[in-house]
Amino acid sequence: MLTSPIVLGQIVVNGLSLSSIYILVALGFTLLFGIMRVVNFAHGEFAMLGGFSLYYLYAVFKLPWLLAIVLVPFMVALPALLLEWLVFRWFYQKMFQSMIGLLGLNMAMIYTALIAWDAFERNIPAAFDGIVRFGGIIAPIDRLVTIGISLLALAGFYLLMVHTRWGLAMRAAAQDVDIAATQGIDTRRIYKLAFVVAIGLAALAGALYGQIYSVSPFMGERPLFVAFVVVILGGMGSIPGAALGGVLLGFTESLLGTLYGGSVAAYASFGIVILLLIFRPWGLLGKPE
């Protein structure tokens, strides 16, 4: 079965698009943890909001797809600053309290969405039809666009983190907040910036994910599960680790999901996590504690 180029191509393209979405989710999650020591249990719900934003912008208000997908992160992340002010800022540098408190936020957001939008699943119509052929491999264009958008976002994230003063400040704060503050870094502003970036990435991932599957108040569960697996695989707070974990999980799921179905893929990814915990509990790229 694996020798068939069509199946192989499908696995590769699906693997790439899943990986890129997973990396977007996990990057934000690990960024929030690395800088603010906040375990964001509500991360999947911001992805859900991203999905709904794309649904409204593209399917209801009929904006051009590219404009809609660019607007989505801002539409979610900027209003989310209100939540940052109301909820998140109380939990900075308090890991234990943040987990439980944000679980509460997670539940409040799911059920608020349920009251507002009901439980039924909405489909976002496909933005691009048609397929591309490379030799024997057939790739649907919308999957390629998903991969392209994610890669652009990842490149932007990389530039922000590595080549700007803001990125430098964020990396400094991730290493040691107090020392960063004594060097004149305004940590309050850095927190806000990191928050907007993380939530924006989650929203973008949610929009792309909702485009592939469907949009509903419960759609955040899967991205949250994924973010957990990815950060455990890659090591929490480690940005290259999130990338590596995302690729591993995306391809595992694509391969097993294509050959054996979705639930086998989920069991397998959990099995991998357990194996990793036995042999390298600090993650593939994390540091031993």
Added chain:
Amino acid sequence: MASIASTDVASASETAPVTGSDRMSRTTIVMLAVVAMVLAIVPYAINERFGYHIAIIVCFAAIGACSLHLIIRTGHVSLCHSAFVGVGAYVSAYVAVTLGFPFLGGLVAGTLASALLALLIGPIILRLTGKYFVLITFLLGEILRMVFMDWQSVTGGANGFNDIPAPAPVFANPKWFYLLALGAAAFCIAVCGRILSSEIGRFVNAIRESETLAECVGVPVIRTKILIFVIACAFAGFAGSLMAHYARYISPPNFGPIESLNLVIMNVIGGMNTLIGPLIGAFFLVLVPELLRDYVQLQHVIFGIVLIVVMAFMPGGMASLKDVYALMTRRSGRKS
């Protein structure tokens, strides 16, 4: 990182002196006995079928919350506790219905199955501290729920498990089942209280405050954690078995992440530093939804917000209200 996790919990427990747990245990026991007696009488005084039902649900919630409390006291928050309740429920139902054993066989099998699973998975996941433990238990809860869904030949899948018999014909009446449930809850709470006030309880406190330090002074850290985890999960399975034989019908959503989270909420709202905390929480979380029956979704939103507020401003929970009150009166006294 381990130290971060434990100092976080330590700061949360500042308001309640750990050393006080031994001294408090006698008043605690007396109070619990009084509460149990009141509980035993109240539903009979109301004498309404619905009253018994609520009382029974409170008993199940109390077993679940108190057993989770044992794990939380070691500084680990488990997000898959109701999945273990589910393991007990399904195994018990399978043994009683499909294999045709009497109720007691199901109860024992359910309890043991849950404990066995905890014994298998515990040594792996209990090496993790703080955040990683929370994440992995969340994943485990999801996986177990998927197993309940997918293993249709045993669990009935999404349709659930039907026609589970009552423990005995007399217990088909909630009036009498209530006594069984109350007895079970009293037994579990007593055992949890006894464990926490014993030598092992002091180990548990030491582990929560600092695992490294506990290890250095000779506390068998990993063994104690596994022991506590297995006991707690056994109680969860025990409660699950009783639930299956009370409700007569179980399905995967009964044991999902929301239910696990509810058990955590009971501990958090009530207070994570004393055994009274989860009991207060269990009452609160069973009774309040009954008052808000017409607003099921809104009540989840409210609980979510309560959780945020409690964690942000009152990490000791309701059990620490006394301290908050003392602090406030002292402050105002100083002002005047």
